[in-house]
Amino acid sequence: MLTEIDKLLAVRAIGLPPDLFTDIAPKVVAGWRARAAVESPSHLRTHPLPLRVTLLAALLHEREREITDTLVELLISTVHRIGARAEKKVTEQLVNAFKKVSGKENILFKLAEASIGEPEGTVREVIYPAVSGGEQTLRELVHEFKTCGPVYRRTVQTTLKASYTNHYRRGLIKLLDVLEFRSSNHTHRPVIEALALVARYAAAGNTTYYPLGETVPAHKAMGGDWAEVVHRTDKRGRRRVVRMVYEVVAFQALRDQLKCKEIWVVGADKWRNPDEDLPQDFAERREENYRELRKPLNAAVFVDELREQMTTELSLLNDRMPKLSWLDIAERKSGAIRLTPADAQPEPRNLRRIKNEVQRRWGVVPLIDMLKEAVLRTGCLDAVTSVSGGGSLSAEVLAERLLLVIYAYGTNTGIKAVASAGHGHTEDELRYVRRRYLSAEAARAIAVNIANATFAARSTDLWGQGSTAVASDSTHVRAYDQNLFTEWHSRYGGRGVLIYWHVEKKSLAIHSQLINCTASEVAAMVEGAMQHGTTMDVEANYTAGPAAPARCRAGRGRRPDSASRGC
Incomplete structure (x- = not known):
């Protein structure tokens, strides 16, 4: 993280205006950047000065956006890692020390009976002998109570705070100096104000609480399990906000809002302002745009239609599932849903x-x-x-x-x-x-040309009519740790890269894309079905899951604005 921050500061030290390429198409700027990236310094020096400066400016502009995106992703993964490691550490400690005590009602009865029988006796002489196992059983009973429910959550929160304070805080605080977070929604303004407060008191030393006169913004992440940890009563009985705990909660709230783009980052590409993803005249042409999207202008009507569709489909699924002879649903450790294996198809004669x-x-x-x-x-x-x-x-x-x-x-x-x-x-x-x-x-162009040539070469007599459906799913490909794209995937249990494929029924891949291990496969499915670029008409996309296939009229690799929108 600190290395990427130094890269970003080095790029910003050049002093390029932020709106330098505002009026230039992104593809043109990307082409200039690619050209500057592959040419050696000696080749760049041979260009005329205007061309050389333009190419280098495009390279710096694109690299600044890429580094900013990298820092945002590092922020999200680091905050997640702090919580995940804290829970893992506490869970391992509790599992190693935990021993469940049975017969708690009998123990309570024996303790009460012994206490009433000899009220003047000592605990060691009266209470311990009344319980089978004596003092050790009572210790295990107390430990079991402490490791359940809210106590466990507070232990995790304490471990998380210690991990953040002792190691991760240095990089996260420095991120606040180089990244500018904004939100277009007033609901999430408290998180932005909380980050500003954290930055102001970042160098406050060992100060435990925020000053009494300081306004501490309250946001949703401060509630729930964190409410009792964020606020603490000081020696004078005043309820105060603990500074380090508040910083942890603020970064967790930032992570959650970044992932849904309620908060965005100035100068980023992937994590840019979501309003930039819409045409600038979208509001003026609202009725025309919604008509092209085939969506109602009234949000309530849209929600009602979606709710009715979901209710109908779920009711249909609920009614038909018990009648399926090849499906068995029952409580079992290996999984509740079990499908009867399909019979092997006979091999064609020739x-x-x-x-x-x-x-x-x-x-x-x-x-x-x-x-x-x-x-x-x-x-x-x-x-x-x-x-x-x-x-x-x-x-x-x-x-x-x-x-x-x-x-x-x-x-x-x-x-x-x-x-x-x-x-x-x-x-x-x-x-x-x-x-x-x-x-x-x-x-990508090479793959599209091969796919189109395959479609054109297929004989209808042998292969039948062209398919209009594809199946899509991800594949985890193992890769060396030295590979910059290598990620750890919790579901596959190893390091590698995740490739999302779209394959038509004749086993020909029409689209593939590299996605993050934490990325939404739904977004990858929609993108591949609508922007595959081949001559195939994709009308349905089948994905792994119990839902019906997603219907998609995306045309022959056309973008949404030239075909029926939506999947």
């Missing part, structure tokens, strides 16, 4: 003959040959151009090097290993092509 003939004719085909044939038959590399807008490589040499680079990345072999295969292209030449030609947009 499938085995086709496999044998393919094996006889071609045997084992290397992946590089399959890639080469796909390139020659589809011409998918024709659209690949240099991000710097020029290039002196011939088409044949460029195609060969691109094939080798794609093979190196696709098989995880690596450019260094592929370069040693004796094909005449050096490692530096392959890395040069990778840096200047193989961008994410180019890879």
Whole structure:
């Protein structure tokens, strides 16, 4: 976090105006940035001064937004990590020390009987002998009470506060100096004011409470389990706000509001003001826009229609589920829902003959040959151009090097290993092509061209009519820790990257995207179904879950503004 903060301060030290590229299309600025990123300093110095300054300014502008997004994501993950580690630490301590005591009613009866029988006796002589196990049983009983309910929550909160104060506070407080948080909703203004209060007293030393005359903004996160911890009575009997606990609660509230974009960050891209996602004339053309969206202007009407639709679908699900012969719902440790395994489909009569003939004719085909044939038959590399807008490589040499680079990345072999295969292209030449030609947009265009060529080559007699439905789900791909995109995924139990796929029923992927392990797969599903870019008409998207398929009239890879909106 501190390293990223230093990067952001270094970029800001240049002094670029925040509205420098306001009137320039984002794609144009991104193209300038990509061109400046791949060119060496010696190449940049050869450009005329206006061009050189423009390219470098675009690079700094885009990097500033990226670093700001990175810092916001670090803030969200750090606040989450503090709470998660505190709960894990306390839970492990309690599990190791916890021993449940049975027969509490009998113990209480024996204690009461012994106390009444010898009211003048000592605890060690009268109470301990009355309980089976003596003093140890009573200690375990007290420990069990302390580890239940509110006591457990207070223990977690105390551990969380200590972890924040001793380690995480340094970075989080410094974030408040470099990031500017805002909100367009007055409901969440108290959180913004709370952050300002935290920043003002960040260097207050060992001050336990905020001064009595200070206005401490109250927000929703201060209630519930935190209410008793945030406020404490001092030695004079006055109810005060504990400074360190208030800081923890303020950062937790900030995390929650950032995730739903109720609070946004100035100068960010992903975490920018959500109002910028709408057309600037949306309010003036409200009726036209809502008509295009096929949504009512009245919010109450929209909610009523949605509630009626959900009620109908849930009632239908509730009525039909008990009648399904292949579904069994019962209480069990492995899961309440159990599906009867489907019977294996019989193998087509001629499938085995086709496999044998393919094996006889071609045997084992290397992946590089399959890639080469796909390139020659589809011409998918024709659209690949240099991000710097020029290039002196011939088409044949460029195609060969691109094939080798794609093979190196696709098989995880690596450019260094592929370069040693004796094909005449050096490692530096392959890395040069990778840096200047193989961008994410180019890879996506290659995949779209191959998918479209596959659709066009399919024979209707063999494959039937084209499909209008896709299935989508995520795949966790293991990756080395050194990979900058590697994340820990709690559900899959390992480190790697998460890829979200859209696959049509003939097993052809029409869209794939890299998503965060904590990202919403619903958003990824909608984006892929509506912006896949291929010639396929996607009308339905099936996802993992009990719900009905999402119906989507997204057209042939068109954006929402040129097709029926919504999924």
